[in-house]
Amino acid sequence: MAADPSGTSPDSSDSPADTTTDPTADTAAVTTANPTGGLGDRPDGFRSGFVSFVGRPNTGKSTLTNALVGEKIAITADQPETTRHPVRGIVHRPDAQVVVVDTPGLHRPRTLLGERLNDMVKETYSDVDVIGVCVPANEKIGPGDRWIVDAVRTVAPRTPLVGIVTKVDTVSKDRVGEQLLALHDLLGVDVVPVSAVDGIQTDVLLDVIVGLLPEGPKYYPDDHVTDDDTETRMAELIREAALGGLHDELPHSVAVQIDEMFDSPTRPGVLQVHAVIFVERDGQKAIIRGKGGRRLTRIVHDARREIIDLLDRNVYLDLRIKVAKNWQTDPKQLGRMGF
16 A cells, blocks of 8 residues: 655655554464464474574575565565564464574674674574574575584584575576585585575475474464564564665664554544654764655655555554664663664
């Protein structure tokens, strides 16, 4: 549903569209039993557990997570290090429940934020049942990949691994074959080629993952696709819209927080969402706003459309831009932003 950018200011936008459903309840909270099958159910042979994808930034981990879950739960962007917190997506099958934990890419950190993201990733790896090592088909395996594999084996030496060659739709079959052999040589385990964009062999990958999971109960009701709360998902959708077209270091300086949201007192059926985009310098603020506020208007348009799809209701989205100087290296500011 497209938004009408007319009448917007550089700091806000209001172009509601008619819709009736109001899912204001937090659809991510797991607090009730599943009406079609109680939590903890364990049919004979049923498998369940947690899998996390590891790899360098921008290897397609979030896109793969979305493809397996069947809907968008993790934001994606052309820039590396887009994911900043573990996102759990739930895959439901008659024989298994797979919880896919999408994490930030493991990397050599340059800031305190990077260090904390790495710590978060390593903690996640130590808690999951299977780890998928992702390497894109269009890039040769290098020292960064070997560093990641060594780190994973140090943190989770007993956790089963599966190799995943992503983005096979971008190269020739011969190149895919070469990458499969190279990744098998690195890991010594099963390797699966996939394209999350085209849906190539994602079902095969899921079969391999399920085969490595232990027998266990359902952890989530059948109608749940993520345990992320609605407010977090909204903030991430705004950040995704803000990242579009950014280059160099600026994408890493962008953070988003939902300031408040409430039913409009004057416009029935409209949810008012007020959010803040944080950057680190005044010059970055000008880039996000764009000439005449046009870039910010586009961010509002794109983010509002995604939030409407998420909530299935009409939304008024107001965005403000604030400077939080050097927040990536400031422990107090990082804490306030949830890192």
